[in-house]
Amino acid sequence: MIEVDALDVHYGDFQALFGVSLSLARGRALALAGANGAGKTTLLRALMGAHLPSAGTVRYEGADVTALPPHDRVRRGIAMVPEGRRLFPSLTAEENIKVGAVRAASPDWPLARIYDFLPLAATVRDRRASALSGGERQAVAIARALASGPRLLLLDEISLGLAPGVVEQVYEVVRGLRESGATLLIVEQDLDRALGACDDVVCLLEGRVALTSETAAASREDVVAAYFGTEGPHS
Amino acid sequence: MNWVGAVVQGVLVGGWYALAACGLSLTFGIMRLVNIAHGDLAVCGAYLTLVLSSALGLPVGYTLPLVLPIAFAIGVALHLLLFGRALRGGPLAPVLVTFGLSVMIENLLVAGLSADPRSLDAGRLALAGVRVTAFGSVITLSWLRIAGFLTALAVLGGLHLLLARTSFGRLVRATSDDLDTARLVGVRVRPVFATVAGIAVATAALAGVFLGMTATFDPYAGGLSLIFAFEAVVIGGLGSLWGTLLGGVTIGLVQQLAAQWDVQYTVLAVHLLFFAVLAVRPQGFFPASEPEAA
Secondary structure: OEEEEEEEEEEOOEEEEEEEEEEEOOOOEEEEEOOOOOOHHHHHHHHHOOOOOOEEEEEEOOEEOOOOOHHHHHHHOEEEEOOOOOOOOOOEHHHHHHHHHHHOOOOOOOHHHHHHHOHHHHHOOOOEHHHOOHHHHHHHHHHHHHOOOOOEEEEEOOOOOOOHHHHHHHHHHHHHHHHOOOEEEEEOOOHHHHHHHOOEEEEEEOOEEEEEEEOOOOOHHHHHHHHHOOOOOOO | OOHHHHHHHHHHHHHHHHHHHHHHHHHHHHHOOOOOOHHHHHHHHHHHHHHHHHHHOOOHHHHHHHHHHHHHHHHHHHHHHHHHHHHOOOOHHHHHHHHHHHHHHHHHHHHHHOOOOEOOOOHHHHOOEEEEEEOOEEEEEEHHHHHHHHHHHHHHHHHHHHHHHOHHHHHHHHHHHOHHHHHHOOOOHHHHHHHHHHHHHHHHHHHHHHHHHHOOEOOOOHHHHHHHHHHHHHHHOOOOHHHHHHHHHHHHHHHHHHHHHOHHHHHHHHHHHHHHHHHHOOOOOOOOOOOOOO
């Protein structure tokens, strides 16, 4: 579904990604792991078109989308739940969700189905985003992404700053999304959750791919070694 | 004029200041663009009305259906050609670019239409007034001033409804809250900003038409208009439309009340009020809510 080939991304003179390559097939879930500053969010933003790469290509459903702006990628079926939720604070929850529907390319996720899938978002629909709790914000942020009718969903640090009980609810949603056939790319600090929820894992270390594997084939020690850049048990 | 009359006139004049300032408030509040050329664009609206009115032989009011769409189109074009690029060039670039635009507009107007003071013929409305009695005082109110105030209320109310009740307004508010996230979720920011710039220039042009009907104007009149508009925006609260109305009315009131004391202090009184507000409440009376981490 999406293929990233030898991607370099710079912030001015600073290079954040070095020749990153990965591929994700339709209906699968990929965990993107790595320490703070490894380049995970940069990669997701590059996949959304928020950062144009200095080298490399991004192909989505067979088409080269490397140079496309974010709104074109959303129209083609890519959506992102950004780190920190980043709702529009002066808008109500429902207004936030409707902003996500601005480039709706698919009738797959009408508002009624979104509320059915995310009841928490429905209960706070008339409240301003700035007044929502962390879990409510996460539900609305996921709802906003679904409103565009995505076929590929990029989830950035979806458990960050949430209470353990709320994290469990968020991963219930992730499981529901998987059952609905969505393709997911999940950035997650919690390795166990990421490995448990995904089919594949890619580990970034200082902007480079340190590990690519199916989660079933990689031991936790392998991933931890790639995560921290230490010698793995099988190296 | 008595004190009661000064208060009423101040409120009515304040409506014009609010009308002149609301475009500035929009572009700053939504696009974070400080448009130094805003006053000059208002004066352009007055000149455009003058030219069209003369060329077509129409009363001023009948040219508005032409003037406002042209002004809107100019605003859209300015964003696509200048403002959008300037906004990508860091915080100083928009100030420098719009300052350059201001200088260019003034010189083009002088070269094309001379520096002679002009005015717009408001017809019978120019001298028509209504006498009212309030608190034992008889006040004569100009219908033109009343029309200006009601127009300002209608424009601000319309803009409020546009922003609060429409899908376009929702996109504008989202973009104003968090530009980066708006892009990430698929909002096409460029057309949103271009439309906002178009609306801002159209409201400036409308303010210019009322300026031309109530006073004389020349190519350099935009500078003073900009100062008062800027002060109205700051006093009312940056980025807040209703705050801008309050700021405009406050300026009008201070001006008229100072005139009761001594006419030569009207402008000074407004500037002193501006400095006082900056010192005591720099965010203005009704600032737009600051974006927060959500």
